Amino acid sequence: MIDISNNNSTKQEVQGNLLSPLPxxxxxxxxxxxxxxxxxxxxCPFNFGKHIFFSLYNVRYTRKGIHDNMTFSVNIPSENLIEQTQLCGTKSGRDIDKSAIFDTFYGELKTAPMISQCPINIECEVTEILDYTPNEGIIGRVVKSYADTQYLTEGKLDWRKVHPILWATGGDYNYYKLGDRIIQDNG
Ligand SMILES: Cc1cc2nc3c(=O)[nH]c(=O)nc-3n(C[C@H](O)[C@H](O)[C@H](O)COP(=O)(O)O)c2cc1C
Structure with a gap:
């Protein structure tokens, strides 16, 4: 067993969230x-992807819509949407109207707006809201997932076509691109 309290260890404590990068x-x-x-x-997907979880700071304008309708959508943008994404991540709907930044469509839930320009869209209904003041843990059940046909290869989603924006934390706080596939397995 290696004792990491030993001064000879190469391990050192690192601050921040190291579970990254994520889309x-x-x-x-x-x-x-x-x-x-x-x-x-x-x-964060869990329960075999049938549910998803995220943390929402309770001052967010979006919170009202999630509480009122108990629905929300998840949309994965491509690199070409970086400017619009930055805008949505830095300005509040309380101060600017973000409804016209993208074209919106609705699915089965009717109250979970989805972004036409994003390659991947997921509509969800809220099953639980956890109080971790000043944050809430929002748990959603995935009702339906969508992808544009141009991002599929032989009927399956092809991440090399999606070009997701990866957010890295724990080191620098920056956006990265997806790299090459390292195992050529078609499974
Ligand atoms: C990379 C990135 C990640 C973010 N992650 C979260 C998050 O996990 N939870 C949250 O409440 N806000 C997060 N934010 C902040 C919100 O997106 C931002 O405050 C937004 O302007 C809130 O909009 P709203 O007030 O219209 O809801 C993130 C922002 C960026 C740029």
Whole structure:
């Protein structure tokens, strides 16, 4: 067994969230009858992807739409949407109207606005809201997931076509691109 309290160890404590990089997503909600989108950096699937979880700071304008309708959407932007994504992640719907930044469409839920320009869209209904003041843990059940056909190869989603924006934390706080596939397995 290696003793990391030993001065000879190469291990050192590092601050920050090291579970990264992850794809940046835009969460959509209907606030006061208009679509509003914000950026979420850590979106976590669980229960075999049937549910997802994220943390929402309780001053977010988007929070009202999520609480009012108990629905939301998750939209994965491509690199070409970086400017619009930055805008949604730095300006509040309380101060600017974010409803016209993208074209919006609705799926089965009718109250979870989704972004046409994003290659991947997921509509969700809220199953639980956890109080971790000043944050809330939002748990959603995935109702339906969508991808544009141009991002598929032989009927399957092809991440090399999606060009997701990856957000890295724990070191620098910056956006990265997806790299090359390292195992050529078609499974
Ligand atoms: C990379 C990135 C990740 C973010 N992650 C979160 C997050 O996990 N939870 C959160 O509440 N806000 C997060 N934000 C901040 C919101 O996206 C931002 O404050 C937004 O302007 C809120 O919009 P709204 O007030 O219209 O809801 C993130 C922003 C960026 C740029």
């Amino acid at each position: 940046v997503v835009l969460v959509g909600a209907q606030v006061n009858n208009k679509p509003n989108y914000l950026v979420i950096g850590y979106m």
